Amino acid sequence: MQKSDKNLLDINNLDISFIQARGAAHALRGIDLTIASGEILALVGESGSGKTVTSMSIMGLVPIPPARINKGSLLFKGNDLIGQPHAEMRKLRGKEIAMIFQEPAKYLNPSLKIGEQITEMLVLHLNMSKKQAVEKALEYLDVVGLGKSRRVLNSYPHELSGGMKQRVMIAMAICCNPSLLIADEPTTALDVTLQLQILKLIRNLKKQFSMGVLFISHNLGIVREIADRISVIYAGKIVESASNQNLFEDTLHPYTRALLQSIPDAEKRGHRLRAIPGSVPDAENIPSGCGFHPRCPLAQDMCSQEIPLTKDYGNGHSAACHMVH
Numbered sequence: 594m595q596k597s598d599k600n601l602l603d604i605n606n607l608d609i610s611f612i613q614a615r616g617a618a619h620a621l622r623g624i625d626l627t628i629a630s631g632e633i634l635a636l637v638g639e640s641g642s643g644k645t646v647t648s649m650s651i652m653g654l655v656p657i658p659p660a661r662i663n664k665g666s667l668l669f670k671g672n673d674l675i676g677q678p679h680a681e682m683r684k685l686r687g688k689e690i691a692m693i694f695q696e697p698a699k700y701l702n703p704s705l706k707i708g709e710q711i712t713e714m715l716v717l718h719l720n721m722s723k724k725q726a727v728e729k730a731l732e733y734l735d736v737v738g739l740g741k742s743r744r745v746l747n748s749y750p751h752e753l754s755g756g757m758k759q760r761v762m763i764a765m766a767i768c769c770n771p772s773l774l775i776a777d778e779p780t781t782a783l784d785v786t787l788q789l790q791i792l793k794l795i796r797n798l799k800k801q802f803s804m805g806v807l808f809i810s811h812n813l814g815i816v817r818e819i820a821d822r823i824s825v826i827y828a829g830k831i832v833e834s835a836s837n838q839n840l841f842e843d844t845l846h847p848y849t850r851a852l853l854q855s856i857p858d859a860e861k862r863g864h865r866l867r868a869i870p871g872s873v874p875d876a877e878n879i880p881s882g883c884g885f886h887p888r889c890p891l892a893q894d895m896c897s898q899e900i901p902l903t904k905d906y907g908n909g910h911s912a913a914c915h916m917v918h
């Protein structure tokens with residue numbers, strides 16, 4: 594096993610295809626990502642760009658087959674998660690690496706009370722007694738802003754509002770004190786006020802528990818509110834990575850620029866948002882050269898011929914584009 598102490602998570606050149614009868618879908622094409630403890634890395638890109646495949650691969654939940662890992666490594670605390678036995682991954686999931694989802698309703702069991710669902714995790718992963726687990730569950734409900742509420746503990750999911758369910762799911766995710774929290778579009782289904790509350794909660798939890806967070810979104814406006822660093826993904830490739838400030842103030846990649854112009858934020862209210870023309874290629878038909886060239890306003894001949902290398906532009910800012918000089 595390779596060892597590296599620098600980062601909590603260190604994904605190197607991870608390359609994954611789904612093998613199907615009609616051909617291979619090349620979902621991740623050699624991605625690099627790092628997350629340190631106490632850092633929120635946002636992964637941003639349009640639908641179909643590879644965000645969920647990335648998070649599922651960290652959780653060890655990409656089904657092999659049909660998926661095939663072509664190359665790369667996925668170091669968590671220095672240990673490569675690729676090829677780990679299912680039993681090992683099951684121990685890590687929920688305890689060391691936890692995940693929250695867009696739709697809490699799909700994740701919470703409708704036929705079990707909230708209390709039973711949280712205490713089950715604590716008994717399973719931390720060997721707590723039932724009584725200890727109930728106390729701990731109440732503490733975590735308090736941490737996520739629901740108060741030490743026995744009423745919530747004794748409720749079924751359908752008895753709670755959308756925002757409360759989201760908070761319960763976050764309580765379940767963090768109750769075993771994970772080192773890494775993965776949040777896949779956790780606020781997309783919520784209204785704006787609730788979105789901001791949940792973002793604030795995640796930011797506070799990161800600080801309080803010094804977790805690393807992988808925050809997935811298609812919306813750069815949301816990401817700006819929460820991320821320390823941002824990686825932009827397009828057609829299974831990271832096209833730009835930078836600190837939050839540098840990505841917005843010194844944007845290098847034309848795709849990032851196009852995403853920025855499509856942020857639905859207050860400043861732009863009343864102006865027409867610019868949707869990015871064309872659509873994300875599907876993973877079975879990725880264009881030659883730079884995957885973005887058919888939609889890129891700056892594309893030249895070489896962009897359809899050569900895959901651009903990722904270059905470092907200083908201060909941890911990197912981009913993969915022939916037209917950045």
Ligand SMILES: Nc1ncnc2c1ncn2[C@@H]1O[C@H](COP(=O)(O)OP(=O)(O)OP(=O)(O)O)[C@@H](O)[C@H]1O
Pocket residue numbers: 611613618619620638639640641642643644645646647659811874875876877
């Ligand atoms: N099980 C699978 N079999 C075949 N192709 C797949 C499979 N899972 C994902 N893909 C393909 O991999 C690519 C990336 O999918 P992924 O779900 O990671 O996108 P995403 O960025 O999470 O999109 P969204 O914003 O819609 O959630 C897509 O082209 C998708 O069709």
Ligand SMILES: [Mg+2]
Pocket residue numbers: 644645646
């Ligand atoms: Mg997804």
